Amino acid sequence: MSAEPLYFTTPLFYVNAEPHLGHTYVTLVADVLARFWRARGRSVFTLTGTDEHGDKIAQAAALAGVTPQAHADRVSGLFRSTWKQSGFHIDHFIRTTDGYHRAYVRKILAEIHARGDIYFGSYTGLYCYGCERFYHERELVNGVCPDHKTKPTEIAEENYFFRMGKYQDQLVRTLEARPELIYPEGYRREVLALLREPIGDLCISRPKSRLSWGIDLPFDDRYVTYVWFDALLNYASALEHLGKMELWPRAHHLIGKDILKPHAIFWPTMLMAAGLPLYRRLCVHGHWQMQQGKMSKSLGNVVRPLDMKGRYGMDAFRYYLLREMAFGQDAEFSEAALVTRLNADLANGLGNLASRVLAMQQRYFEGALQPLAPEPADLALRAAFADARRELDAHVEQLAFHRGLEAVWRALDHANRYVTETAPFKLAKDPATTPRVGAILHELCEALRVTAQLTAPFLPETAARLATFLAIAPERLADLDLPWGTAFAAGHRTLAPEALFPRVESVPE
Numbered sequence: 001m002s003a004e005p006l007y008f009t010t011p012l013f014y015v016n017a018e019p020h021l022g023h024t025y026v027t028l029v030a031d032v033l034a035r036f037w038r039a040r041g042r043s044v045f046t047l048t049g050t051d052e053h054g055d056k057i058a059q060a061a062a063l064a065g066v067t068p069q070a071h072a073d074r075v076s077g078l079f080r081s082t083w084k085q086s087g088f089h090i091d092h093f094i095r096t097t098d099g100y101h102r103a104y105v106r107k108i109l110a111e112i113h114a115r116g117d118i119y120f121g122s123y124t125g126l127y128c129y130g131c132e133r134f135y136h137e138r139e140l141v142n143g144v145c146p147d148h149k150t151k152p153t154e155i156a157e158e159n160y161f162f163r164m165g166k167y168q169d170q171l172v173r174t175l176e177a178r179p180e181l182i183y184p185e186g187y188r189r190e191v192l193a194l195l196r197e198p199i200g201d202l203c204i205s206r207p208k209s210r211l212s213w214g215i216d217l218p219f220d221d222r223y224v225t226y227v228w229f230d231a232l233l234n235y236a237s238a239l240e241h242l243g244k245m246e247l248w249p250r251a252h253h254l255i256g257k258d259i260l261k262p263h264a265i266f267w268p269t270m271l272m273a274a275g276l277p278l279y280r281r282l283c284v285h286g287h288w289q290m291q292q293g294k295m296s297k298s299l300g301n302v303v304r305p306l307d308m309k310g311r312y313g314m315d316a317f318r319y320y321l322l323r324e325m326a327f328g329q330d331a332e333f334s335e336a337a338l339v340t341r342l343n344a345d346l347a348n349g350l351g352n353l354a355s356r357v358l359a360m361q362q363r364y365f366e367g368a369l370q371p372l373a374p375e376p377a378d379l380a381l382r383a384a385f386a387d388a389r390r391e392l393d394a395h396v397e398q399l400a401f402h403r404g405l406e407a408v409w410r411a412l413d414h415a416n417r418y419v420t421e422t423a424p425f426k427l428a429k430d431p432a433t434t435p436r437v438g439a440i441l442h443e444l445c446e447a448l449r450v451t452a453q454l455t456a457p458f459l460p461e462t463a464a465r466l467a468t469f470l471a472i473a474p475e476r477l478a479d480l481d482l483p484w485g486t487a488f489a490a491g492h493r494t495l496a497p498e499a500l501f502p503r504v505e506s507v508p509e
């Protein structure tokens with residue numbers, strides 16, 4: 001594994017909707033990856049923000065009876081505060097209305113224009129306001145946009161175009177030479193299939209007479225730039241603004257499958273035209289589906305992250321999202337399934353183990369750790385956690401968070417069986433076997449320490465609470481290579497536990 005710095009980005013969220021499950025999932029993934037890799041000694045930078053120009057936003061503002069800027073300020077602020085209250089640590093929050101971003105977009109537009117890759121022409125096309133782009137007839141399903149299920153509007157006007165088609169062959173060659181560029185593989189194949197047809201050129205402007213809520217073109221102030229040409233450049237403008245351009249080619253873009261084409265075709269060809277290197281990897285996730293169909297305001301089934309936090313705690317919500325969705329595939333969101341996982345995996349699997357072990361440690365030894373004396377069962381327990389660590393690392397490398405968590409929970413199941421089979425609560429009745437009880441509980445405290453380490457990126461609050469109960473200092477907890485059996489000095493005392501996850505009895509419909 002190379003030790004290069006990592007740069008993770010989320011899409012910029014439109015300010016026409018308030019933060020919901022889809023926005024939360026991708027931001028959570030960025031937060032988990034940042035915590036995971038930092039714990040493994042890598043330097044990580046994360047970026048998120050809001051996409052504020054364009055027809056959709058202007059329409060939403062008009063509907064709310066405010067100026068686009070006032071509307072964008074309010075909703076962008078809501079995203080920022082939601083991520084903060086969700087405990088997501090994102091290094092920089094960019095807004096496409098930020099002055100430095102607008103200036104960067106104009107600079108790149110001027111450069112590409114000067115090279116001759118932007119031209120003026122007239123165009124008639126089928127435009128989807130939801131996607132903010134033109135569609136080819138062949139991309140429509142029964143005449144409607146496959147995402148928004150609405151009939152695109154035929155628009156004819158004079159506009160500026162980016163010579164995207166000119167870079168088509170170069171893009172195909174790049175995708176063939178760098179198969180890791182789009183992940184998972186299915187999405188790479190989807191892009192290659194799109195590239196078998198001519199991609200054409202990209203309309204990048206709107207006449208101000210129709211839309212003024214955008215960035216003025218540097219070479220014609222009757223026009224503003226098209227939303228994707230503006231928004232995609234954020235991934236570079238933020239770095240340039242912060243003096244971190246050396247991170248640019250390390251970018252791992254995390255996106256949902258509905259915005260694959262802009263990220264896999266528009267963006268790399270824009271980078272080619274701008275003379276910038278391509279990103280490192282495009283990581284594409286599937287969609288959360290709801291039983292009652294798509295999540296929507298009108299159906300009243302919008303999942304808000306802070307509601308979930310209030311009802312179940314942020315860690316339980318995080319665990320459910322990461323355990324339930326195989327990155328790349330769609331998954332179904334249901335609160336009942338969340339509660340089932342909370343009770344089975346968190347309250348029973350992890351919570352029960354922690355409270356049993358720490359309570360026995362108090363009852364029999366007033367919290368004081370006893371010497372180890374490894375027997376075969378103890379060695380098997382250690383091996384189970386070593387396997388979990390190895391498997392977790394391999395799965396997270398592939399963004400298979402669900403498999404990584406499964407591996408950790410296999411080790412926790414092993415630890416729960418170990419408690420039942422070694423039965424320290426029975427051995428404690430006989431003073432002759434008390435040293436064995438002490439050794440077993442010491443093994444289990446080590447198991448809890450490693451659990452706190454392995455789960456920290458996914459369940460940060462829980463890991464911190466476990467560390468408190470174990471009375472282990474943060475720098476010791478951070479040391480992933482601390483050998484088993486060396487974490488606790490002689491005479492170390494653990495504390496009385498509190499329940500990590502109270503069971504939830506009422507299951508929502």
Ligand code: MSP
Pocket residue numbers: 010011012013014021022023025026051231232233234254255256257258259286287288289295
């Ligand atoms: N503004 C553009 C992105 C510009 S990136 C330079 C945009 N914004 S969005 O707010 O509509 O969507 C942001 C992200 O949320 C997308 O990655 C999208 O896939 C994701 N999700 C929206 N609904 C979703 C689900 N139901 N499930 C999972 N993610 C989905 O597109």
